[in-house]
Structures are given as C-alpha cells and as structure tokens.
Amino acid sequence: MNHIKNYLIGIGEELGIILLYFIVYAFSLLIFQNTQNNIYYTLSSILCDLILIIVFLFIFRKTIISKWDDYKTNYKKYLKETIIFYLIGFIIMFISLNLITIFYKMPSNEAANENLISTYPIYSIFNILITAPIVEELMTRVILKKHINNKVIYILLSCLIFAFLHIIASLLDGNIYELLYLIPYGSLGCIFSYIYLKTDNIWTNITYHSLHNLISLLIIFL
Numbered sequence: 342m343n344h345i346k347n348y349l350i351g352i353g354e355e356l357g358i359i360l361l362y363f364i365v366y367a368f369s370l371l372i373f374q375n376t377q378n379n380i381y382y383t384l385s386s387i388l389c390d391l392i393l394i395i396v397f398l399f400i401f402r403k404t405i406i407s408k409w410d411d412y413k414t415n416y417k418k419y420l421k422e423t424i425i426f427y428l429i430g431f432i433i434m435f436i437s438l439n440l441i442t443i444f445y446k447m448p449s450n451e452a453a454n455e456n457l458i459s460t461y462p463i464y465s466i467f468n469i470l471i472t473a474p475i476v477e478e479l480m481t482r483v484i485l486k487k488h489i490n491n492k493v494i495y496i497l498l499s500c501l502i503f504a505f506l507h508i509i510a511s512l513l514d515g516n517i518y519e520l521l522y523l524i525p526y527g528s529l530g531c532i533f534s535y536i537y538l539k540t541d542n543i544w545t546n547i548t549y550h551s552l553h554n555l556i557s558l559l560i561i562f563l
Contacts, residue, residue: 344490351488355502358400358480365396383464390472401479404543412544419540420548426539427549430532431556438525448522449511455561469558474550477506481530482537482546492538499537500530529553 366389398405412419438448458465481503489495504526505512511519537546 347488347490348494351485352498354484354488355481355498358484359502359506361396362393362476362480365393379461383461386461386464387467390468394472394475397476397479401483401543404479404483408542408544412542415542416545416548419542419545423536423539423545423549426532426536427553430529431553433528434525437528438522441521441524445518445521448508448525449514449516449519450507450522453510454557458558458561466558469554470551473554474547477503478533478537478543478546478550481506482534483543486537495538496531496534499534500527503527503530503533 442448454465454469457468481499485495485499485502489498501523504523507526508519508522533546533549536549537543540546
C-alpha cells in the first residue's frame with residue numbers, strides 16, 4: 342500500500358508541475374508576445390523562457406545546487422559511463438522517426454521547430470539549447486524518482502510523460518496519428534531516464550539533452 346501511495350503522490354506532483362509549466366508559459370505569452378515585430382518577439386520570447394527557467398530553478402533549487410558541485414567534479418566520469426546509452430537512444434529515435442515519416446509525415450513538433458528557426462533563429466537557438474533541456478529534464482525526471490523506487494516503472498512513466506509533452510499540442514488539435522511519435526520520443530526519454538538513474542545527477546541529463554538538441558539544430562540548418 343505504501344508503494345501505491347508513493348506512486349500516487351509522485352504522479353500527482355508530476356501532474357501539478359506540468360500544469361504549472363503550461364500556466365507559466367501561457368501567462369508569459371499573454372503578457373509579452375502581442376506583436377509580430379521580429380526583434381520584439383525575440384526579446385519577449387527569451388524573457389518568457391527566462392521566467393520559466395527561474396520558476397523551475399527555484400522549485401528544484403535543492404537538487405540543482407546539491408548536484409552541481411558533484412557534476413563539476415565527476416562530469417567526465419558520468420559522460421564516459423553513459424555516452425553509449427545516449428548513442429543507442431539517438432540511433433533508435435533517428436531510425437524510428439524517419440520510418441514513421443515515410444508513411445505519415447514529419448511530426449508537428451519538428452515542423453513547428455523548423456518554422457520557428459527560420460523565422461526567429463536567435464530565440465529558437467536559446468529555447469532549444471537552454472530552456473528546453475533545463476525545464477524538460479527537471480520536469481520529467483526529478484519528481485518521479487523521488488517517489489518511485491521501482492526502476493522499470495520510473496523509466497516507463499518518465500519516458501511517457503516526456504514523449505507526450507512533445508506531441509500534446511498535436512493531439513489537442515485532433516491529430517491522433519501523432520501517437521506514432523511516442524516511439525521515437527519515448528525511446529529517447531527512456532534513455533534519458535536511465536541515465537538519470539545511473540548517475541543520479543540531473544546536470545548529466547541537461548548536458549545530453551542540450552547536446553541532442555544541438556545535433557538536431559545542425560541537421561535542420563544543413
């Protein structure tokens with residue numbers, strides 16, 4: 342019964358932090374992004390992201406601070422021990438993503454990113470390389486690990502939440518076929534969850550997430 346109680350508490354807190362994420366993001370958009378002027382849009386969007394980062398850094402400040410010194414000392418060890426797992430996740434995601442694209446279409450999340458990059462490149466780079474890695478990793482890894490001791494259940498829940506965050510907008514628009522992209526996003530999410538379990542340091546995850554987004558960004562530019 343205690344396990345079930347912990348799971349429910351963890352899921353409840355996770356849903357709460359996801360709801361907070363959307364509230365902060367929507368509120369920021371409502372206040373700042375009311376123009377199509379490129380410079381103003383870029384600056385206001387970066388400000389929105391900074392607000393989001395500050396909120397999440399405050400919420401997870403104990404984890405962030407306590408693990409930073411450890412990461413500075415052991416980052417080479419952590420990256421060396423986990424790089425093979427990231428490469429496996431990247432390969433699975435890349436292959437599955439392209440296979441699905443052959444029969445369906447590019448995921449709406451990727452198409453939106455490409456459009457945003459071409460229109461607002463400075464903001465897109467800031468968002469993809471800084472905001473997304475910090476906020477998404479804090480949001481999808483830390484809380485569940487605190488409450489769920491079963492590694493398999495933790496990885497499955499964490500990766501599903503991570504994957505759904507990347508397709509939720511399309512699902513709300515009625516594009517149920519976007520559920521296919523749970524496979525590539527979920528595979529990467531599983532690897533990131535495993536890496537967090539292995540190193541117990543969220544900065545390792547943020548590093549890999551930022552690296553992954555950088556690779557994706559370079560592919561789009563090329």
